[in-house]
Amino acid sequence: MGWISPFKLNRLGMLNMNRRNVDYISRYNNRASYPLVDNKLRTKLVVEEYDVPTPKLLQVVRQQHEISRFKTRADGLNCFAVKPAKGSGGKGITVITGREGDHFLKASGAAVPLSYLERHLSNILAGLYSLGGSPDVAIVEDLVESIPGLARYSFQGVPDIRIVVFQGYPVMAMLRLATKASDGKANLHQGAIGVGLNIANGHGLNAVQFNRPVTHHPDMGLALENIVIEDWDKMLAMAARCYEATGLGYMGVDLVVDAKHGPLLLELNARPGLAIQMANGCGLLPRLQSIEALRRPHFTPDERVKFVKDAFGA
Amino acid sequence: MTPRSRIPFYVAIFLLISAGISLATWRHIQLGIPWISGQQEPVWMVEARIDFEGTGDPVMASLNVPESPPGFRVLSEQAASPGYGFSIVEDNGDRRAEWSKREVNGPQTLYFKVQFVADEAVLRQTSRRKPKPEPIFWEEPEATAVEEILEQARTRSSTPESLTRELIKLLQPDSNRAQNTTLLVSETNYMGLLTRMLNHAGIPARTADGLYLEDARRRQNLRPFLQIYDGESWLTFNPRTAEQGLPDNVVLWRQAAVSLLDIVGGDDSEVSFSMLRQTIPALQLAQAESSQNGLSFLSLYQLPIEEQGMFRMLLLLPLGALIVAFMRIVVGIRTSGTFMPILIAVAFVQTTLVPGLIAFVSVVSIGLLMRGYLSSLNLLLVSRISALIILVIFITAGLSIAGYHMGFNTGMTVTFFPMVIIAWTIERMSILWEEEGVHEVFVQGAGSLFVAVCAFLAMSAPVASHLTFNFPELHLVVLGLILLMGQYTGYKLSELRRFNPMKVYD
Numbered sequence: 001m002g003w004i005s006p007f008k009l010n011r012l013g014m015l016n017m018n019r020r021n022v023d024y025i026s027r028y029n030n031r032a033s034y035p036l037v038d039n040k041l042r043t044k045l046v047v048e049e050y051d052v053p054t055p056k057l058l059q060v061v062r063q064q065h066e067i068s069r070f071k072t073r074a075d076g077l078n079c080f081a082v083k084p085a086k087g088s089g090g091k092g093i094t095v096i097t098g099r100e101g102d103h104f105l106k107a108s109g110a111a112v113p114l115s116y117l118e119r120h121l122s123n124i125l126a127g128l129y130s131l132g133g134s135p136d137v138a139i140v141e142d143l144v145e146s147i148p149g150l151a152r153y154s155f156q157g158v159p160d161i162r163i164v165v166f167q168g169y170p171v172m173a174m175l176r177l178a179t180k181a182s183d184g185k186a187n188l189h190q191g192a193i194g195v196g197l198n199i200a201n202g203h204g205l206n207a208v209q210f211n212r213p214v215t216h217h218p219d220m221g222l223a224l225e226n227i228v229i230e231d232w233d234k235m236l237a238m239a240a241r242c243y244e245a246t247g248l249g250y251m252g253v254d255l256v257v258d259a260k261h262g263p264l265l266l267e268l269n270a271r272p273g274l275a276i277q278m279a280n281g282c283g284l285l286p287r288l289q290s291i292e293a294l295r296r297p298h299f300t301p302d303e304r305v306k307f308v309k310d311a312f313g314a
Numbered sequence: 315m316t317p318r319s320r321i322p323f324y325v326a327i328f329l330l331i332s333a334g335i336s337l338a339t340w341r342h343i344q345l346g347i348p349w350i351s352g353q354q355e356p357v358w359m360v361e362a363r364i365d366f367e368g369t370g371d372p373v374m375a376s377l378n379v380p381e382s383p384p385g386f387r388v389l390s391e392q393a394a395s396p397g398y399g400f401s402i403v404e405d406n407g408d409r410r411a412e413w414s415k416r417e418v419n420g421p422q423t424l425y426f427k428v429q430f431v432a433d434e435a436v437l438r439q440t441s442r443r444k445p446k447p448e449p450i451f452w453e454e455p456e457a458t459a460v461e462e463i464l465e466q467a468r469t470r471s472s473t474p475e476s477l478t479r480e481l482i483k484l485l486q487p488d489s490n491r492a493q494n495t496t497l498l499v500s501e502t503n504y505m506g507l508l509t510r511m512l513n514h515a516g517i518p519a520r521t522a523d524g525l526y527l528e529d530a531r532r533r534q535n536l537r538p539f540l541q542i543y544d545g546e547s548w549l550t551f552n553p554r555t556a557e558q559g560l561p562d563n564v565v566l567w568r569q570a571a572v573s574l575l576d577i578v579g580g581d582d583s584e585v586s587f588s589m590l591r592q593t594i595p596a597l598q599l600a601q602a603e604s605s606q607n608g609l610s611f612l613s614l615y616q617l618p619i620e621e622q623g624m625f626r627m628l629l630l631l632p633l634g635a636l637i638v639a640f641m642r643i644v645v646g647i648r649t650s651g652t653f654m655p656i657l658i659a660v661a662f663v664q665t666t667l668v669p670g671l672i673a674f675v676s677v678v679s680i681g682l683l684m685r686g687y688l689s690s691l692n693l694l695l696v697s698r699i700s701a702l703i704i705l706v707i708f709i710t711a712g713l714s715i716a717g718y719h720m721g722f723n724t725g726m727t728v729t730f731f732p733m734v735i736i737a738w739t740i741e742r743m744s745i746l747w748e749e750e751g752v753h754e755v756f757v758q759g760a761g762s763l764f765v766a767v768c769a770f771l772a773m774s775a776p777v778a779s780h781l782t783f784n785f786p787e788l789h790l791v792v793l794g795l796i797l798l799m800g801q802y803t804g805y806k807l808s809e810l811r812r813f814n815p816m817k818v819y820d
Contacts, residue, residue: 002811002814002817003810003811003814004810004811004813004814004816004817005810006804006805006810008816008817008820009805009809009810009813009816011820012816012819012820014805014813014816016803016804016805016806016809016813017646017806017809018643018802018803018804018805018806019803019804022800022801022802022803023803064694091749122694123695126694126695126696127695128695128745133695190750208815211812211813211814211815212815213815213818277813277816278813278815278816281816281818281819282819283816
């Protein structure tokens with residue numbers, strides 16, 4: 001692995017960590033809005049007012065003593081996901097895909113007893129997965145069933161779509177596919193595959209894993225070219241509407257395509273990562289700067305989506 | 315949202331940094347605080363010893379003492395004389411140490427010690443009153459001889475200085491001197507004659523007594539020097555060689571005073587001097603003088619020693635913060651916990667590096683093993699951390715005792731590590747292990763240790779602790795640099811590696 005010259009990176013318009021923090025996150029993101037995105041429960045409630053659908057909320061565990069009631073309340077549930085409301089980077093999310101007697105089946109296929117889930121809930125409440133270790137609540141959501149067209153590209157986990165939204169304009173997107181290396185999670189730094197998406201039509205561009213270009217999924221063996229995301233325009237509009245919902249100028253919107261309910265919002269991220277640039281093979285800076293240079297910004301989400309499709313379609 | 319102009323920010327940073335540097339430079343010049351530690355400054359300790367024989371009467375001994383001899387500064391004064399009342403009185407430029415006692419019998423010894431430091435700044439001194447030449451009356455045949463010699467000297471000279479030089483030459487026995495000179499000069503009155511002749515010639519002149527500073531000399535006497543007034547200041551001449559100026563190793567003990575020693579109520583008095591060359595750290599010198607200076611309020615020397623020790627440590631922390639900021643912002647090293655490396659580095663300062671590293675790594679690894687068991691107990695987070703803190707204390711105690719019995723005193727140093735921080739480190743590492751795998755644990759652990767070692771090396775450098783403690787204003791510079799780094803939007807070193815695959819798109 002070699003080194004790249006900073007001048008070359010500059011020419012490619014690559015946004016880097018320090019610049020993202022100083023010039024975009026701290027300039028365009030109001031701190032007061034952070035709790036809105038750092039808490040998945042609050043995110044769900046606020047975006048619903050803006051017609052952005054999310055997975056169905058099954059229960060909320062707020063107190064330690066409520067854990068004992070989890071068993072009875074989870075009785076009728078087969079597939080669900082337990083998440084810390086303030087978790088970050090997919091930490092502390094446990095996905096249960098079915099039952100086997102008294103045991104629950106994790107996404108990896110491992111059977112775990114109820115006590116495992118109870119301990120997990122108690123860890124979440126104590127703040128183990130939350131930023132700064134502050135006390136947290138656990139949310140139990142309906143498990144997303146990915147549409148088969150996309151699910152076949154992903155090892156176990158649900159493939160999700162990350163769209164970076166700058167001042168309400170969806171500027172760049174990628175599809176994240178779980179792998180065995182990422183333990184079924186769609187986090188790029190854990191080894192998930194990122195597939196860059198053409199912002200105009202949702203067609204796949206190129207793919208990276210561990211920051212290196214790949215052509216095939218290492219576990220499923222499928223070629224990663226020619227991936228097309230359905231309902232692309234609807235997803236762009238959903239992402240654009242999140243700006244109105246939260247007021248965050250620079251954020252990452254994570255969406256999934258559910259087999260039954262269509263595109264759903266999973267979570268918002270006020271500090272979206274930089275790997276999306278590698279998946280797209282181009283830097284964010286030119287797009288961000290062209291939006292900053294707009295003399296008359298577009299007011300409605302649909303206008304912004306239209307502008308983006310014209311301006312940044314590859 | 316329009317981006318705010320950054321010019322005021324950069325101006326503020328510039329002011330901050332230049333204020334820090336100029337304040338430090340100013341204090342360096344004013345107080346003489348050295349830039350590097352261990353710089354030694356010579357100090358002359360001169361002891362005047364007065365011996366006399368008491369006669370049973372009340373005694374008043376009065377010794378002329380120097381105030382600011384040319385080329386030297388008085389650092390400290392001290393009198394040692396059991397049973398005597400002592401005070402320093404000053405009368406019209408004549409500064410005298412006075413001892414007094416009601417009834418004195420037998421041989422007596424009084425001591426007066428002065429510490430001198432060489433200082434070029436006090437070389438030229440002006441007198442408060444313009445001295446006038448004293449009128450001198452000569453009797454024949456001396457009057458004629460004096461006139462003749464002065465005439466001779468005057469023809470060969472143009473200024474008071476040159477006249478003085480010529481006169482001294484004419485009065486030397488080895489010069490083929492005329493009869494006139496032989497008539498005037500005898501060994502005992504030479505200095506008196508010289509000053510009287512100069513005064514007669516209209517040049518204010520006087521004798522001063524100087525002391526040759528040589529290390530570890532005892533029973534030295536003062537040597538006479540000739541001083542003339544040129545209208546601005548007193549110039550010193552060697553009365554034998556006519557050499558102008560004072561040698562570096564001569565301190566003028568008596569200048570303006572009429573007498574060196576006056577004793578009332580004692581016989582057989584004499585003064586002798588002994589001296590010693592001491593070297594004290596320049597820093598100590600600066601500290602000793604700081605209390606007399608207007609800038610001293612900026613220094614920490616006034617604090618009690620215990621607080622000074624605490625500040626010595628505290629003032630090192632900004633340096634560690636600077637290192638951490640640099641490593642994370644510019645280099646891009648991942649650490650476990652933002653400032654955990656500083657706290658570890660502070661512990662390393664107490665334990666020294668290698669024992670500290672061994673102790674830290676062993677405590678954390680044993681802790682990780684125990685945490686594995688705690689993890690299976692299904693505990694609440696707070697009680698798990700609390701249990702971990704107690705376990706960490708057990709581990710450190712165990713290591714200390716084991717180390718002690720095996721003969722390593724270094725085992726004891728584990729106690730310097732902050733227990734709570736270690737417990738949290740273990741907890742975080744353990745979670746990291748479960749979630750991201752052992753690779754990430756090693757990356758972050760090694761990153762933290764690397765940054766901690768860098769911070770330790772910076773903080774333990776003698777220059778660092780010297781500068782941070784003696785020039786606290788230099789922290790403005792550190793602050794400025796940290797603020798500047800807060801605005802660094804360039805690529806991190808690690809990103810040049812991370813984004814390397816982008817080469818193909820260029």
